[in-house]
Amino acid sequence: MADRRPPRRRRGSEGDPPGTAPRRAALRLIDAVLRRGDPLDIAAHAATQGLAPADRAFGIAIVSETLRWMVDIDALIDSATAQPLPDDVKSRAVLRIALAQLLVLKSPGHAVVSTALPLVDGGPRRLVHAILSRAQQEEWALPERATLPPATAERWSAAWGDAMVTAAEAAWSAAPPLDLSFAAEPDAAAWPDATSLVAHHLRLPRGQAVTDLPGFEAGGWWVQDIAASIPARLLGAGDGRSVLDLCAAPGGKTMQLAAAGWSVLAVDASAKRLTRLEENLDRTGLEAAVVQGDIRKWEPGEAADAVLLDAPCSATGIFRRHPDVLHRIEAREIADMAALQGELLARAAKWVKPGGTLVYATCSLERAEGEDQIMAFLAGHPDWSVVPAGGDELPAGIAPDANGFVRTLPGMLAAAGGLDGFFIARLRAPSG
């Protein structure tokens, strides 16, 4: 006898409408970032496995924009429910990524809704459907500037003032430009869309495929935010002298130092990141000795004329490009990083020749990882001195602070497209 039971509803991804796969990947990815605390760029690989390149890029774009606008998207969701949905339920995650598609990426409403509902699984499909319908009927919109997560806004307001928070929100809401560092001074005529803010630098509008830009294969330049280029600039021309490039991978500063004539020994704990450093050296034809080592234990055979310590940090200064950072980093991580930086700095200082130079840098907007770190170092090493940057060493519009440190903040160079948040100090070792 024929089986007259209705066919069972297919579960999981098999019965999904077209276009659901990148959204499913986006849901996995945002879960990895928000629940497990994984960095977006690391989690993206596993979450988007098996997708075609365009779908993969779309899934990652959904999550990036969701994270950037999440505080404002959550406020819209909460305005539409009698009781706030718990922060970690799947329906909120589905609504977050669906609203980012509607309101930021401007995806067609029918596609957003039809691909969102299968993601809710056994959750409140009717509620999700009702909220997404309402968003379209009422033409919900996001504010002009993406609101920072409250803990970050509070911390930065206390450290830098409310104007910095407003500038950070403006910076977070706009795609940053593309900065290139050049081994030799570029021919500006070959780059009609570019502007130069300092020697060996060009800035291009966002949205260009890096590998299609002129000279990519020839390797005369590499992508590097202008703020990230300042630490190596402060070491000037090497003239064959030795520099230890500590925490070097993927090698932006290694390439600058090699191009400036330093004899570079690049050290990093991560084999994977050192592979990228070596690929970068291969492409640019620049030379450096490369060593894998954890500098809490590793030691150089001899002291160097200069040491550059680009210390691991919270990375809150690169929040424009990494919108997951401000959702993942909490006070505890900042304190842990500051303790590690203090340890690395004390070791790095021992490897500078008498009278030599130490540059310390972090891509952080936390004083604990910048100003406080160097003030504590100087208190424990009173025979070391700060060597403030000269005006010609910095991009126009950036000047050392009252202590002689370089601190880049959101709002600086705003008209030109801004720059990442960095702290840089140049110190001189006692002469012996």
Ligand SMILES: C[S@@+](CC[C@H](N)C(=O)[O-])C[C@H]1O[C@@H](n2cnc3c(N)ncnc32)[C@H](O)[C@@H]1O
């Ligand atoms: C800010 S990134 C370096 C960026 C690099 N200087 C550049 O310009 O491309 C920090 C680096 O520190 C490395 N690192 C973290 N802890 C370390 C340790 N204990 N010893 C050596 N390297 C470490 C990480 O692997 C990471 O590559």
